[in-house]
Amino acid sequence: MTSVQFDREDAAGTLTVMASGTGRNGRQAVDAACVNAFRALLYDGIPGSQYHLPLINRAFGPTSGRHPYLERFDTPAGCKPFLTSSERIRRAVRPPGAKGAYALVRLRIHVAALRRELEHQQVIRSFGL
């Protein structure tokens, strides 16, 4: 029971999303929301934003599996360098069917820095031919 939705883009190179996650406790639920947000941005894109296309173009990745660098985004510690703010919404309406602790978090992601790092690690191609 997770979702990632576009919130706003109020500064160049950043993106604010509302992400939800579940876990055994509140802390884990917030971490799960963070990982869900990055997963959506990297592999699915965020509808309604300028980043509606996924950052990762699978056509250029390894033929099977994924680039080893991307594994860091499976953990909140790997995502945090690219977060500029994280705010848990205290009175979030818990969706029916959500198991365990539930968290709705407003995350501001520094997409420009994330993209630059992915380019540097040769996970995605730099702008150009």
Place this chain on the structure above:
Amino acid sequence: MKAYQPFAILASLLVLWQPVRTDAQEMEEVPASRPLQPSIMVVPFARADQDMRTVLEQDEVLRVAVTKVKEAFDRRGFSTVDFRARVRQLQTDKAMEMENQSSLKQELIELSGADIWVETEANIARSSSGNGVTVLLTAFDAHSGLSLANKVGNSPRFYTEQFEKLAEKAVEGMAEDFLNTLQLKFDDMVLNGRPAALNITFAEQSDLDMDSFVAGQDRMLSEILEEWLAEHCFKGYYHIQGVTATKLLVDELRLPRSDEQGRPYRPTRFAAELRNFLRSLGLESTRDVQGGRIFITIQ
């Protein structure tokens, strides 16, 4: 004290040597597969009867929009060709001689050296619910005219006359999306080749045509040429628009981005290879290459 002098000298040398070593290491870390950068020029939109430079100089809102688009490219680590500087250079070179303003645009496309043009248009919209600016961005391949990316961006509406600020907002809200779409097209070119067009015709005095049988081949020239295209176009992709006795038109073919050595593969090289092939068949030809359009005339 003197016994320490050689060590002191050695230590000093090490200190001096260390930065040089670090620089060399950094140079080695530059990725080998650095993308080949196309040359991009951001230009103002102008109607056929308008002079682009005058339009840009007279429209402050448009100037802001153009600058913001260039800024977006800069943020991606990409430098664009400056339109005004290039116009000035062209005017100094030869454009001063031209009387027709619309020909300046064509001249710019051909002589600017830019591979991709990004046309920017900014329109002011006034209404009772506030004023806004609409920005239209169009990127196209200067050589083939192939459309690469198109976006329309609207600023929020405010009760203000500061249209420059509104233009900034409009571009900020669309630039990333526009560049991402452009990058998708670049990625497609990397995977499927760069588009070009080929036109093979015969000189007036030529005794040959496409239905002529080539000596030693026992096949018509058009068949031989088609086979050559299948072998030499990137991934064998070409599309023949039509073949007549006097003409073979390939409206789209794909060329590799780079050769085996990683050097850019230009349409001029493809034309040279085709001419060499024709020569091997005992046919002389001339060529004319305009951007991605290749014209071969068999003598």
